[in-house]
Amino acid sequence: MIPATTPYVARYRQTVDLSDGTQGSYTTDRPVLAWSDSGYALVAADERGQLVHANSYSNFTGVAPDEPHIVSALPATGWGVQYRDDDGTTFTLPLVAWLIESSGECRPVTVDTDGLTADPRHDSNFVRLTEPSEQEAAA
Structure with missing residues (x-):
């Protein structure tokens, strides 16, 4: 077996x-x-x-x-999500967690003001994920 x-x-x-x-x-x-x-x-x-x-x-x-299921969640301390605004400028919001799926995939997660979670890579104005070292350099 x-x-x-x-x-x-x-x-x-x-x-x-x-x-x-x-x-x-x-x-x-x-x-x-x-x-x-x-x-x-x-x-x-x-x-x-x-x-x-x-x-x-x-x-x-x-x-x-089978559809993968979430097996773990890790904090995304220091990670961010960069978006493009309508006027072409960019802004960054914090990434809150990484979801680990049974398939091994690691998905980024954001939370909106209503408490709904989403993978930011599916947002139409998503630009990229920013690493903690980029956040520190900008401060």
Whole structure:
């Protein structure tokens, strides 16, 4: 057995009877916890308390990479985000944290006056991230 170090999910199609007499379907996911020595995805069989091949269920549709999730947050002391104003000048606001994802990616985070967080790299007026040494030199 090989531990699943990169997040994957096994996908399963569920069918439901709708009120109009037709059938609908939706997909559910189970996390892949490990891989068998022969390369099969293994999931927890809740009713049996053991790992089983993901494809042992008749409604199995496949395996896909899972969305990364946050595993840690680190303070971004001294880091800043430089933006361009409408008149072309730039200004810098503090970066508050670095979010570490299960994929290994490290994302910068800002907080607005309403307490909402965002990755500043997606802002239309984002210019760049500034390092602590740049903040110290400007002071």
